[in-house]
Amino acid sequence: MRARRTCLAVPGSNPRFLEKAQTLAADEVFLDLEDSVAPAVKEEARANVVAALREGDWTGKTVAVRVNDATTRWSYRDVIEVVEAAGDRLHCVMLPKVSDPSHVVWLDTLLGQVERAAGLPVGRIGIEAQIEDATGLVNAERIAAASPRLETLVFGPADFMASIGMRTLVVGEQPPGYEEGDAYHYVLMRILTAARAHGLQAIDGPYLQIRDVEGFRRAARRAAALGFDGKWVLHPSQIEAGNEVFSPSQDDYDHAELILEAYEYYTTVERRGAAMLGDEMIDEASRKMALVVAAKGRAAGL
Numbered sequence: 001m002r003a004r005r006t007c008l009a010v011p012g013s014n015p016r017f018l019e020k021a022q023t024l025a026a027d028e029v030f031l032d033l034e035d036s037v038a039p040a041v042k043e044e045a046r047a048n049v050v051a052a053l054r055e056g057d058w059t060g061k062t063v064a065v066r067v068n069d070a071t072t073r074w075s076y077r078d079v080i081e082v083v084e085a086a087g088d089r090l091h092c093v094m095l096p097k098v099s100d101p102s103h104v105v106w107l108d109t110l111l112g113q114v115e116r117a118a119g120l121p122v123g124r125i126g127i128e129a130q131i132e133d134a135t136g137l138v139n140a141e142r143i144a145a146a147s148p149r150l151e152t153l154v155f156g157p158a159d160f161m162a163s164i165g166m167r168t169l170v171v172g173e174q175p176p177g178y179e180e181g182d183a184y185h186y187v188l189m190r191i192l193t194a195a196r197a198h199g200l201q202a203i204d205g206p207y208l209q210i211r212d213v214e215g216f217r218r219a220a221r222r223a224a225a226l227g228f229d230g231k232w233v234l235h236p237s238q239i240e241a242g243n244e245v246f247s248p249s250q251d252d253y254d255h256a257e258l259i260l261e262a263y264e265y266y267t268t269v270e271r272r273g274a275a276m277l278g279d280e281m282i283d284e285a286s287r288k289m290a291l292v293v294a295a296k297g298r299a300a301g302l
């Protein structure tokens with residue numbers, strides 16, 4: 001699994017941001033051709049993205065390009081031009097506004113065609129699918145099963161809130177009038193469950209109030225607590241917070257390693273399935289929970 005605690009959105013129309021993104025500590029960078037790029041400069045943005053992929057230094061990062069959605073007039077050329085010219089530099093293509101599995105199947109087929117024509121290994125480029133409307137959410141399980149290239153389901157809260165008519169303008173915060181509950185819980189859990197049922201990562205979308213780092217942290221903690229692997233970041237100030245929130249704390253990591261060690265001892269040396277670790281009973285299910293935290297901690301270098 002690739003690291004995706006923080007997924008940095010970079011508008012393909014802005015060469016200065018494309019340059020700067022290479023120096024930032026986000027796990028993933030995605031070069032955007034969709035909603036952060038105005039229709040008038042879509043073509044120009046493609047050329048910028050190809051140049052940035054070819055000439056930039058993206059060492060150590062997961063690199064994706066977000067193309068326009070499958071119903072637009074831009075998307076097929078986005079895929080063809082970017083993958084032909086720089087497919088060897090790309091880990092994934094992100095497909096926005098996926099409302100039906102056929103969108104993913106379309107991208108899978110087109111990627112295969114371009115990979116063959118360009119002499120690239122067939123099937124290496126992955127797909128990240130954004131779930132951004134009610135239809136996409138209802139179809140999330142089928143979307144998650146639509147292609148072996150799929151690596152992640154990604155929640156798109158801004159488009160999603162607009163699509164269902166949620167009465168708010170602040171993405172990532174509770175809608176006014178619903179402060180007691182969590183308006184995102186159902187959506188996040190549905191996406192997470194669909195993703196996990198098919199062995200995919202689940203990524204939370206953007207928090208748009210970029211000066212409110214505490215607000216970002218709050219939204220990120222909510223997704224991380226449920227089990228999400230990471231979240232979009234739109235600004236350098238969100239990166240450090242995101243990497244921290246999506247890594248286990250040192251205490252949790254140490255605790256997880258201790259459970260694994262103790263469980264190994266009890267099952268092999270003492271041949272017991274359940275045992276006490278201090279005041280805590282541990283068994284095979286505890287081992288599995290500890291493995292999740294330990295794996296995230298090891299990946300974060302704890």
Ligand code: GLV
Nearest residue numbers: 156157158159205
């Ligand atoms: C992201 O694409 C969103 O719509 O939130």
Ligand code: MG
Nearest residue numbers: 096132156159
């Ligand atoms: Mg969107």
